Amino acid sequence: MSTVALHQKYRPQTLAELVGQPYIKTALTNAVKHSQIAPAYLFTGSRGTGKTSTARIFAKSLNCLNSKKPTDKPCGICQSCRSIESSNSLDVSEIDAASNNGVDDARALIERCTLAPVAGRYRIFILDESHQLTTQSQNALLKCIEEPPPHVVFILCTTEQHKVLPTIISRCQVFNFRTLSIKTIVQHLRIIADAESISVDDEGLNAIARLSDGGLRDALQLLGQASLLHTDITAHHIMEIAGGVTEAELIAILQAISTNNTFNLLQVARELVDSGKTPKLIISNLLQTYRDLLIIKSAPKEQTLLTGCVSYNQLKAFAKHWNFETLNLSLAELQKAENYLRYTVNAGVWLEVCLLNLLPGLLSVGTTKTNVKPGHDNRLLPTFGTYTVNKVNDKSGDGGEDSLLPAVVTNTTNTADLLNTANTANTANLAQIWQQVMDKAKPNHQKLLAHGHLVKLQGSKAILEVTPAYQKKFESGKEAIAKMLQRATQSPKPLTVLIKTANHSHNGRVRG
DSSP: OOOHHHHHOOOOOOOGOSSSSSHHHHHHHHHHHHHHOOOOOEEEESSSSHHHHHHHHHHHHOOOTSSSSOOOOSSSOOOOHHHHHOOOOSEEEEETTTTTHHHHHHHHHHHHTTSSSSSSSEEEEEEEEEGSSOOHHHHHHHHHHSSTTTTTEEEEESGGGGOHHHHHTSEEEEEEEEEOHHHHHHHHHHHHHTTTTBBBOOHHHHHHHTTTTTOOOHHHHHHHHHHHTTTTTTHHHHHHHHHHHOHHHHHHHHHHHHHHHHHHHHHHHHHHTTTOOHHHHHHHHHHHHHHHHHHHHOOOOOOGGSSSSHHOOOOOOOHOOOHHHHHHHHHHHHHHHHTTTTOOOOHHHHHHHHHTTTTTEEEEEESEEEEEEOOTTOEEEEEETTTOOOOOOSSSSOOOOOOOEEEEEESSOOOOHHHHSSOOHHHHHHHHHHHHHHHHHHHHHHHHHTTTEEEEEETTEEEEEEEEEHHOOOOOOOOHHHHHHHHHHHHHSSSSEEEEEBBBBSSSOOOO
């Protein structure tokens, strides 16, 4: 007994049944009705948005035998329609460009264009993943696509339009298949769930729509997978199946952050990683959650704008713990961590560091510039944002533990003031300056800069300590690094950069 997947069973059969693509539906329908058929089309868009399905429907519309001319409503029962649907039509060829991407394949395709249709009106060539054609094969097809025989239609489908030659694109009618909205996907899933007697609540459908990234095929695949549970499907089931972070787990993280509970926060993070959740996935879900918190703070009644898996009522309760500035700082910290996770091999460590930086007591320290302010004993002490690590003079003057409190700084200084005040920056300041250099560097340069750190900055000289394996690359880029350091420190004079290799500990990390 054969079974059919939901995305195949409910594949649209006519242009009118296309989901979430109103412009494309209208344009192709009018093209068929008025017999204004172009020699070449380019369907571009994300996966699962209907490119190949639309190409097949368009082919059936052009070659339906139960109509005397092309029709926007193919019958689906004639020999031509059925053969196209089963991918064995002699007049419609579906070609996988990934495995037929050579010049010889292109020449063979050009030879087939000269053959007349067997049963239909047109010979139609659907090139799936056409961006994987080599430059030579695309150039070979160029003339044929520009001036094909009158009975030939090319339909190129791609998820990466930028890899298709501009000369090819200019010869095609381009149709951009947009990603579907969560609302559109949920409505379509509800129709199919009711037709298949699948018991799933609205929160579960919303979870499926969010995880599908705007692709209806992915959403139907996930719904079909969840239906195998043979139970009432909830959002928790969907997140467990997809390997995502559940609402309860995100709430546990928010609870630990809002109560400044370091132990619980690290424990939840470790449990998530141990359960198979990747740090990148956790950070991504937290980004969505903090984005929703920001929306609730600014527009409390706009529930339709929420995209995360944490419910509105839960978010509303947590939103009371933070102001706009704190949420913005948290989002900046999460975004920075997401960038670092692309290059680091210590993803778990970066996750814990990021979560700790979200704690109220550390947030301003981890996300703002380090400045210098004279302490009560006239020593230069680093300040972070609006706080300075300094002793506050109390009335008793006993200098006990209670006096180790952050003092509020009303007039902070920038990095240039920092360098003018102190001849030699301390370790904390150096780390912050190097962090500024990394943040402003291009993404492909950040990976290299992560293998070094600033150990001394005095006058117009800067000393970098780098991993031995990357010394040559740092030496060749000294001038560029010097310019970035000059911008970061706002120094009026050019800086001279000296490179030295660092000693390594047993775990491979650079010793300070």
